[in-house]
Amino acid sequence: MNTSSTMFAIVTDAFGGRGGIAQYNRDFLGALVQTGAVSSITVLPRLAPDLPAPPEKIEQTSARRGRIAYSVAALRIALFRRVDVVFCGHLFMAPLARLIARLKRAKLIVQTHGVEAWPRPSRLQRAALEGADLVLCVSRHTRAAVLSWASNAPERVLVVADTVREEFTPGDGSTLRGVLALENKRVLLTVSRMDSRQRYKGQDRVIAAISYLVAEGHDVHYVVAGEGDDRARLEALALQARVSERVHFLGAPKLQSLIELYRMADLFVMPSTGEGFGIAFLEAMASGTPALGLDVGGARDALADSQLGTAVPEAELPATIARLLADPKPDSAALAAATHARFGRAMFTTGVRTALNRLTETI
Amino acid sequence: MCGINGIFAYHSASSAPEEAELLVTRDAMRARGPDGSGAWWSADRRCALGHRRLSIIDLSDRASQPMTSEDGRFVVVFNGEIYNYPQLRVELEVDGARFRTTSDTEALLHLYARYGAEMVHRLRGMFAFAIWDEVRRGIFLARDPYGIKPLYTANDGWTFRFASQVKALLAGGHVSRDPEPAGIVGFHLFGSVPEPFTLYRDIRALPAGHTQWIDAAGPREPKPFSNLAEILAKGAANPVPAGEISERVRAGVLDSVRAHLLADVEVGIFLSAGVDSGALLGMMRDAGQHEIRAITLTFAEFHGTSEDEAPLAERVSKQYGARHIVRSLSEQEFIRDLPTIFEAMDQPSIDGVNTWFVSKAAKEAGLKVAISGLGGDELLGGYPSFLDLPRWHRRFGGLAEIPGLGLLARMLMAAVAPSFSRTVPKALGVLEHSGSWAGTYLLRRGLFLPHELPDIMDAEIAREGLRRLKPLHRLDANLTPDPISDNARVCMLESAQYMRNQLLRDADWVGMAHSLEIRVPLVDFTLLRALAPVIPLLTSGAGKAALGKAPTVPLPREIVTRAKTGFNVPTGDWMNTATSSGSGSKVVRLESKGLISRRWSRTVLNGVAPTNQPLLHAS
Numbered sequence: 012m013n014t015s016s017t018m019f020a021i022v023t024d025a026f027g028g029r030g031g032i033a034q035y036n037r038d039f040l041g042a043l044v045q046t047g048a049v050s051s052i053t054v055l056p057r058l059a060p061d062l063p064a065p066p067e068k069i070e071q072t073s074a075r076r077g078r079i080a081y082s083v084a085a086l087r088i089a090l091f092r093r094v095d096v097v098f099c100g101h102l103f104m105a106p107l108a109r110l111i112a113r114l115k116r117a118k119l120i121v122q123t124h125g126v127e128a129w130p131r132p133s134r135l136q137r138a139a140l141e142g143a144d145l146v147l148c149v150s151r152h153t154r155a156a157v158l159s160w161a162s163n164a165p166e167r168v169l170v171v172a173d174t175v176r177e178e179f180t181p182g183d184g185s186t187l188r189g190v191l192a193l194e195n196k197r198v199l200l201t202v203s204r205m206d207s208r209q210r211y212k213g214q215d216r217v218i219a220a221i222s223y224l225v226a227e228g229h230d231v232h233y234v235v236a237g238e239g240d241d242r243a244r245l246e247a248l249a250l251q252a253r254v255s256e257r258v259h260f261l262g263a264p265k266l267q268s269l270i271e272l273y274r275m276a277d278l279f280v281m282p283s284t285g286e287g288f289g290i291a292f293l294e295a296m297a298s299g300t301p302a303l304g305l306d307v308g309g310a311r312d313a314l315a316d317s318q319l320g321t322a323v324p325e326a327e328l329p330a331t332i333a334r335l336l337a338d339p340k341p342d343s344a345a346l347a348a349a350t351h352a353r354f355g356r357a358m359f360t361t362g363v364r365t366a367l368n369r370l371t372e373t374i
Numbered sequence: 375m376c377g378i379n380g381i382f383a384y385h386s387a388s389s390a391p392e393e394a395e396l397l398v399t400r401d402a403m404r405a406r407g408p409d410g411s412g413a414w415w416s417a418d419r420r421c422a423l424g425h426r427r428l429s430i431i432d433l434s435d436r437a438s439q440p441m442t443s444e445d446g447r448f449v450v451v452f453n454g455e456i457y458n459y460p461q462l463r464v465e466l467e468v469d470g471a472r473f474r475t476t477s478d479t480e481a482l483l484h485l486y487a488r489y490g491a492e493m494v495h496r497l498r499g500m501f502a503f504a505i506w507d508e509v510r511r512g513i514f515l516a517r518d519p520y521g522i523k524p525l526y527t528a529n530d531g532w533t534f535r536f537a538s539q540v541k542a543l544l545a546g547g548h549v550s551r552d553p554e555p556a557g558i559v560g561f562h563l564f565g566s567v568p569e570p571f572t573l574y575r576d577i578r579a580l581p582a583g584h585t586q587w588i589d590a591a592g593p594r595e596p597k598p599f600s601n602l603a604e605i606l607a608k609g610a611a612n613p614v615p616a617g618e619i620s621e622r623v624r625a626g627v628l629d630s631v632r633a634h635l636l637a638d639v640e641v642g643i644f645l646s647a648g649v650d651s652g653a654l655l656g657m658m659r660d661a662g663q664h665e666i667r668a669i670t671l672t673f674a675e676f677h678g679t680s681e682d683e684a685p686l687a688e689r690v691s692k693q694y695g696a697r698h699i700v701r702s703l704s705e706q707e708f709i710r711d712l713p714t715i716f717e718a719m720d721q722p723s724i725d726g727v728n729t730w731f732v733s734k735a736a737k738e739a740g741l742k743v744a745i746s747g748l749g750g751d752e753l754l755g756g757y758p759s760f761l762d763l764p765r766w767h768r769r770f771g772g773l774a775e776i777p778g779l780g781l782l783a784r785m786l787m788a789a790v791a792p793s794f795s796r797t798v799p800k801a802l803g804v805l806e807h808s809g810s811w812a813g814t815y816l817l818r819r820g821l822f823l824p825h826e827l828p829d830i831m832d833a834e835i836a837r838e839g840l841r842r843l844k845p846l847h848r849l850d851a852n853l854t855p856d857p858i859s860d861n862a863r864v865c866m867l868e869s870a871q872y873m874r875n876q877l878l879r880d881a882d883w884v885g886m887a888h889s890l891e892i893r894v895p896l897v898d899f900t901l902l903r904a905l906a907p908v909i910p911l912l913t914s915g916a917g918k919a920a921l922g923k924a925p926t927v928p929l930p931r932e933i934v935t936r937a938k939t940g941f942n943v944p945t946g947d948w949m950n951t952a953t954s955s956g957s958g959s960k961v962v963r964l965e966s967k968g969l970i971s972r973r974w975s976r977t978v979l980n981g982v983a984p985t986n987q988p989l990l991h992a993s
Binding site: 100148151154167170172312318330358361362366 | 385386387389394529530531532550552575576578590591592593595596841842
């Protein structure tokens with residue numbers, strides 16, 4: 012890209028937002044200004060529950076939750092500001108982004124994450140995505156899904172995988188074990204939302220496996236970190252399976268606590284069937300803890316086809332947990348280094364810059 | 375002539391290629407290259423290249439591939455032949471290049487080092503190759519202007535793979551088998567899968583006459599380096615006097631035949647009783663080849679009829695002093711070979727069986743290289759389509775442009791004359807499609823028409839496939855720039871659709887299944903340049919007449935005036951047997967060839983595509 016290009020980012024959330032998509036948007040937009048790929052970015056979010064703190068050269072305007080209010084605000088920004096590139100952070104917003112890109116004769120980048128892009132979208136969304144100059148996907152699975160319903164040139168549909176922050180490093184988790192009274196226990200951990208609309212994360216699969224693991228001789232405890240309206244159902248499941256004393260719901264941890272949680276666990280397990288990528292896998296492995304997921308969707312990418320973590324079919328989940336608990340914990344420093352080597356910030360920044368270059372390059 | 379493959383883990387998150395995948399993919403193409411195999415890995419093991427060799431030029435081990443440049447910067451795997459290699463070598467040596475072999479492969483390394491991607495403009499031949507550049511850390515792919523040699527790619531977003539065959543990529547185990555609706559629909563429309571699509575969404579052909587670059591930023595969109603329509607348009611703008619047609623044809627074809635004889639092994643020929651192969655045999659003599667073995671197929675069913683090619687072929691063979699080998703083919707052998715044919719068929723095609731048996735005969739004769747007359751009909755107006763397309767377009771095109779009339783006519787005809795609609799189904803599409811050259815071509819050449827698809831396959835796949843394929847748009851793109859004359863337009867459409875996606879592809883997989891290199895002197899970019907000013911002037915039969923007169927000793931008159939049959943086999947009857955196997959009765963023989971082809975296409979698709987993929991199959 013021309014380094015004086017200005018970008019307009021149409022996103023659900025970014026700075027001051029929560030969850031994987033907000034984190035990805037922050038990482039992506041931050042990498043763009045850091046590498047000088049664009050000179051400035053205007054961000055219009057729909058949500059910003061926390062205090063936004065965008066880096067230099069990024070201006071985030073007030074969030075507009077309602078569709079109409081959001082669209083009006085977006086068009087107003089487009090009308091009064093220079094826009095060379097429109098970044099659309101979610102497929103649902105692609106028609107609006109496409110309209111603005113056409114009005115401003117700007118390049119259009121559409122970002123796709125996971126389940127929102129897996130089924131065929133509306134015709135309007137598909138047409139908007141097919142009009143994009145570049146489509147970015149967080150995983151190979153999402154890319155394949157997009158190409159199953161969109162007829163974009165495959166060379167213009169790129170994978171820019173999630174990244175893991177430098178803060179996630181190996182360390183001693185014994186203090187937190189003490190606090191949670193889990194000394195000498197085998198600790199499984201899942202970090203994710205518990206959303207009744209997204210019951211694919213798989214905590215219920217782990218709860219269902221606990222009795223088997225105990226029978227196999229593992230004094231196992233399961234720590235579930237995260238918040239959401241599905242927690243009561245999961246608690247009931249644990250009760251039903253008579254393992255509730257072994258399942259601990261901790262709520263959503265702050266960053267430092269999260270890092271310590273990862274360090275404390277013997278195995279991070281998230282048998283989700285709907286991961287666009289699964290950034291929590293990276294955070295766990297960067298913290299030196301082995302990770303296990305299902306051989307489904309974007310989780311395969313985060314687990315690097317079982318070269319960093321382990322990805323298995325659902326039927327093999329309980330036996331694989333048992334096997335991994337029986338194995339000695341791998342070298343934490345080596346696992347963290349390998350994770351950063353593939354998915355670290357440096358790789359991500361280079362990937363983002365390279366992707367942006369595709370808008371203008373001639374080979 | 376060989377099989378090539380490669381794996382490049384270009385994305386920083388991807389895992390290094392597995393040796394097992396490289397070798398399994400490579401060795402799935404064993405028949406393409408029985409004389410040797412090789413593999414190469416970059417120092418960081420992020421890129422790997424594989425090669426199976428059929429030795430034709432420089433039979434020594436020095437010429438094995440993958441071949442590395444002297445300085446270690448470039449590594450090449452190559453499938454095909456560079457016919458102007460001797461001239462290129464002289465030029466390169468004058469420029470300071472030092473050759474270690476006498477193979478054309480090495481010339482590619484020197485050319486790329488000097489000219490980069492522009493090197494492709496210097497090549498005459500059939501080629502598909504990949505060159506790894508250690509300094510730029512990327513792969514350069516190229517495929518010849520006509521698409522004689524195949525090259526398929528697969529990119530999952532992390533890792534780029536390529537191979538000479540679709541089935542080889544699948545054999546590696548890391549490429550998705552998810553179906554591509556555009557490929558399935560394309561097969562039903564044309565009887566072969568139109569490039570760049572394949573039956574599989576993640577596998578695409580590098581289009582003919584394109585290059586592609588792949589590096590850490592992933593594969594770029596393929597870039598065209600040649601345009602057949604442009605050559606034809608330039609030719610039409612500079613026509614030659616009518617009196618020069620014969621000499622142009624003679625000189626152009628002789629030059630091409632001479633170039634296509636470059637080999638360190640014997641070059642034979644497929645000989646029918648047609649003009650193309652007969653004239654090529656005569657030109658082989660004119661080019662100085664004295665020992666020539668010519669292969670002709672014969673069938674008991676045709677004995678004593680005008681369709682029996684053996685007697686006339688024998689006469690031509692004698693005239694040019696060739697050693698004639700007549701191979702008899704029976705229905706039993708046809709039926710017996712079908713499973714093997716479907717196994718070898720890389721992508722479904724309703725035509726490939728013809729070439730199968732003549733290639734089989736060539737292999738039995740011990741030939742490694744055979745000349746074929748393929749391409750003569752496209753170049754010199756040999757198909758009925760050269761008359762039909764302009765006539766249909768002019769006759770119905772005006773009406774077809776009236777909005778809605780075509781649809782209305784189709785619905786009326788289907789309601790009023792259902793029986794006629796069933797026996798001549800394409801008649802329903804006349805007013806819908808004849809408004810454009812592309813539409814008229816689809817009407818003339820199509821196996822099924824778009825409106826019929828929902829009745830023969832999953833309606834949703836048909837809709838989605840048509841949307842992705844955009845058949846008329848794709849055909850029409852071949853006519854940019856407009857080749858100006860009617861002949862040139864039909865030449866272009868036939869060359870870019872039927873010949874490229876069906877005849878040439880069949881010649882490749884069939885030849886390779888028998889470890890036989892099929893060379894096509896009438897499919898040659900240099901020849902097209904020479905004849906482009908002639909093509910607009912050719913009246914019906916004039917092109918073939920000129921070709922018949924081209925050898926020093928012209929072809930016998932009976933050959934030139936004989937109705938076209940080509941390498942016919944009694945496929946009509948035999949396909950009926952094959953498609954009705956199990957039913958216990960032969961289907962009525964009075965069916966038109968088109969209807970037989972339609973049924974045959976279902977047998978082919980079922981034979982080629984895995985049966986565990988219901989979406990690929992017709993309902």
